Amino acid sequence: MNKIFKIITNLSAVAVTGIIMVSCSADKDSAGLEYMPDMYRSPAIEPYVDYGEVRGKINETLKNTASALTPPKHTVPYYGTNEEDVLLMLPYNRKPSAAFASTHGLFGYDYTTNTEADYEYNQAANDKNPLILNVKNSEAIFKKGKELFAANCMHCHGEKGDGNGPMVTSGAYAGVPNYADKAALGDGQLFYSIYYGKGAMGAHASMLNKKEIWTLVHYIRKFQNASYGTFSPDGTSAVAAVSDSVKVDKPAKK
Ligand code: HEC
Structure with missing residues (x-):
């Protein structure tokens, strides 16, 4: 055994x-x-x-079948059921000019029929940031803005937003403005330029969603005025704001 x-x-x-x-x-x-x-x-x-x-x-049946199809025009992706978030994500109402098809690769968009140069961009000057800062959300919005900025913009625009990112200081790229010189622009114009691109800056419409772009708009304002979006303890904005987009969400009186 x-x-x-x-x-x-x-x-x-x-x-x-x-x-x-x-x-x-x-x-x-x-x-x-x-x-x-x-x-x-x-x-x-x-x-x-x-x-x-x-x-x-x-596999003959799968051969040459595109697995990801372009969604039909005006499809709104699902962003959950939070009404505020969904409203921020609705299709953008400002149109690019037809020239953007060749200058910024925006094919298949609905282009504006207005032939005046920068017509839609100028109209956007009055669009307010729909993502409204208040005592409770501002810290989180700036934190998110910082993240998005570091990942998508800083290499050109620089850590301080002065236009001296590594792409520029290395000599590879030029013409990036200092945000401080852009304080007169409306929120909507900042959004429009980030969304569709401007000059040597490409469009970010396919990379960032609308909430993220509006978050970046707030973050850019911070470069223009360090106390933008800061609140005094009673919940009123400590700063009149770069633009008048900061609507103060006053706490109810006791
Ligand atoms: C490849 C480099 C590059 C990147 C990346 C880039 N930008 Fe720009 N940006 C530029 C240049 C160049 C201009 C100047 C465009 C002009 O006025 O012709 C500009 C202009 C701007 C302006 C001023 C727009 C106006 O209406 O005058 C804003 C705001 C801006 N960028 C924000 C952003 C944000 C936010 C990001 C990241 C999501 C970003 N940029 C990414 C190069 C870049």
């Missing part, structure tokens, strides 16, 4: 060592033999890719 047990133990030790040896590979970039490849790599089903071929197998 004991002898048989020994033989079995020895045989299984040899088998396990054998399996381990076989699964190794001389190529140091290879994981060796994969016993369950599905656990290591999922099929590469990616949008915009012809995934008719998955791991060497051609």
